[in-house]
Amino acid sequence: MNKTLVFGGSGQLGQCLQHVAQQRSFTDIVFLPEEQANILNPDILRTTFEQHRPAYIINCAAYTAVDKAEDEVEIARKVNRDGAENLARLCGEFGTTMLHISTDFVFAGTGNEPLLETDETAPISVYGLTKLEGEQVIPAHTERYFILRTSWLYSEYAGNFVKTMLRFGKEREEMRVIWDQLGTPTYAIDLAGALLHIIESGSTAYGLYHYSNEGVTSWYDFAVAIFELGGLTTRTVPIRTAEYPTKATRPAFSVMDKTKAKTALGLAIPHWRTSLVECMGRLGE
Ligand SMILES: NC(=O)C1=CN([C@@H]2O[C@H](COP(=O)(O)OP(=O)(O)OC[C@H]3O[C@@H](n4cnc5c(N)ncnc54)[C@H](OP(=O)(O)O)[C@@H]3O)[C@@H](O)[C@H]2O)C=CC1
Numbered sequence: 308m309n310k311t312l313v314f315g316g317s318g319q320l321g322q323c324l325q326h327v328a329q330q331r332s333f334t335d336i337v338f339l340p341e342e343q344a345n346i347l348n349p350d351i352l353r354t355t356f357e358q359h360r361p362a363y364i365i366n367c368a369a370y371t372a373v374d375k376a377e378d379e380v381e382i383a384r385k386v387n388r389d390g391a392e393n394l395a396r397l398c399g400e401f402g403t404t405m406l407h408i409s410t411d412f413v414f415a416g417t418g419n420e421p422l423l424e425t426d427e428t429a430p431i432s433v434y435g436l437t438k439l440e441g442e443q444v445i446p447a448h449t450e451r452y453f454i455l456r457t458s459w460l461y462s463e464y465a466g467n468f469v470k471t472m473l474r475f476g477k478e479r480e481e482m483r484v485i486w487d488q489l490g491t492p493t494y495a496i497d498l499a500g501a502l503l504h505i506i507e508s509g510s511t512a513y514g515l516y517h518y519s520n521e522g523v524t525s526w527y528d529f530a531v532a533i534f535e536l537g538g539l540t541t542r543t544v545p546i547r548t549a550e551y552p553t554k555a556t557r558p559a560f561s562v563m564d565k566t567k568a569k570t571a572l573g574l575a576i577p578h579w580r581t582s583l584v585e586c587m588g589r590l591g592e
């Protein structure tokens with residue numbers, strides 16, 4: 308009844324979904340093999356929709372290399388905008404509800420108040436821009452969509468900031484980490500749970516939502532917590548963004564207000580540190 312297809316199932320969030328679906332005995336979910344899941348191939352996608360006739364799809368597929376995207380605009384746009392549009396078009400045609408993931412990087416990050424879904428977007432990177440374009444093409448094809456903007460995803464799966472810090476922390480005596488970019492980490496396991504909750508609840512409160520863990524931190528404070536919980540004595544030096552040049556510019560402030568997700572979708576959201584403790588426990592197992 309809730310047959311769900313997952314695109315991008317081998318990425319970080321996709322793997323978290325596999326884990327959570329198994330834990331919850333959510334069995335009516337298909338993690339498509341790569342040859343049936345290329346979101347850039349409309350013919351393959353149509354065959355996949357015809358074969359499965361899904362009630363829901365979850366699009367975890369994306370181009371997520373933030374710095375590389377500055378040089379690979381075309382491919383980033385293809386995956387993040389055109390891929391989302393290909394899926395949305397089929398969702399409209401097949402009456403499928405689309406769950407799609409976007410990012411805090413759609414914001415410029417120049418403010419200092421928690422960002423609402425209605426706040427102005429103004430991406431400052433190619434990744435952020437192409438993700439915003441992806442958000443914007445979906446409503447043209449279907450009314451049945453949930454777009455969840457999330458931020459600073461990490462988990463025990465794939466590559467992410469937590470795993471990078473643990474690796475470098477073991478190899479190096481000192482880490483220099485930016486403290487003037489503020490946001491909220493999100494345990495991808497929590498996000499996966501939220502996505503399945505939306506499906507299980509049968510919600511029709513379609514629309515755009517913010518979803519991260521609760522609280523606010525900087526990358527520096529996040530790194531300090533990771534080292535502390537990981538039992539590492541790595542010296543952590545707070546630096547400014549200017550002291551850590553990167554190809555893409557990141558928002559200085561991208562803390563999102565989750566009131567809408569909590570009230571309209573009934574989501575219970577853990578504090579970032581609580582979830583980090585959980586993830587570190589699993590990484591240590
Ligand atoms: N990671 C983060 O910090 C954040 C991520 N997000 C968003 O969350 C979502 C999930 O991110 P995350 O799991 O971390 O990302 P990953 O990069 O770990 O996973 C993305 C997946 O998409 C797949 N993919 C790329 N191109 C295509 C394609 N044409 N067709 C099908 N699959 C494709 C990739 O496959 P392959 O590896 O083979 O290319 C990969 O498995 C994305 O929408 C991302 O923008 C939002 C905020 C923060």
Ligand SMILES: Cc1cn([C@H]2C[C@H](O)[C@@H](COP(=O)(O)OP(=O)(O)O[C@H]3O[C@@H](C)C(=O)[C@@H](O)[C@H]3O)O2)c(=O)[nH]c1=O
Pocket residue numbers: 371372373410411412457458459460467468471482483484485488526551557
């Ligand atoms: C490795 C490292 C990073 N940093 C900084 C750089 C950057 O500002 C921040 C995070 O760096 P990363 O490259 O790990 O993460 P980054 O790719 O910027 O993460 C982003 O990914 C995309 C997909 C999103 O949608 C965003 O929400 C966000 O999670 O930490 C340091 O200051 N010192 C370090 O040693």
